[in-house]
Amino acid sequence: MSLPDLSDAQITGETWASDSLGVGRWERACLLTDLFPERGAAALFGTVQVALFRLPDDAAYGVHAGQVYAVQNLDPFSGAHVLSRGIVGTRAGEPTVAAPVYKQVFSLVTGKCLVTADKTPKENLPSDLATYPVRLCDGMVHVGLP
Numbered sequence: 001m002s003l004p005d006l007s008d009a010q011i012t013g014e015t016w017a018s019d020s021l022g023v024g025r026w027e028r029a030c031l032l033t034d035l036f037p038e039r040g041a042a043a044l045f046g047t048v049q050v051a052l053f054r055l056p057d058d059a060a061y062g063v064h065a066g067q068v069y070a071v072q073n074l075d076p077f078s079g080a081h082v083l084s085r086g087i088v089g090t091r092a093g094e095p096t097v098a099a100p101v102y103k104q105v106f107s108l109v110t111g112k113c114l115v116t117a118d119k120t121p122k123e124n125l126p127s128d129l130a131t132y133p134v135r136l137c138d139g140m141v142h143v144g145l146p
């Protein structure tokens, strides 16, 4: 379902991703309670596949505990849409996902590829992931798309 543009004034919940510039539209993804902590979920918006990750309320995640992050589901190194099945962890306080195929590690916050595992991305894909801002409104997770 697509929503009309949501101005900041309409948003009563928190914005988790710091950068919501460049959002063309906010899409409803699912209820927060549909997301299991540390387990990814894939969401399809038109032709855009997004991987959503809810972090546990665990001190290991520091200021990121309990937050939700959205990155592209396409794994640039395998060319497959599998990042939602990656392994969630942390590196120096940064929440990360490790790709399930070749184990590259990406920041969930910036999308940056932190570990290439001596591979190069497929078909000249960028090695870093696109990230999408996430907002919570009335228990519903919204993803900002370009």
Ligand code: FES
Pocket (backbone or CB within 6 Å): 028, 137, 138, 140
């Ligand atoms: S505006 Fe969509 S749940 Fe509140």
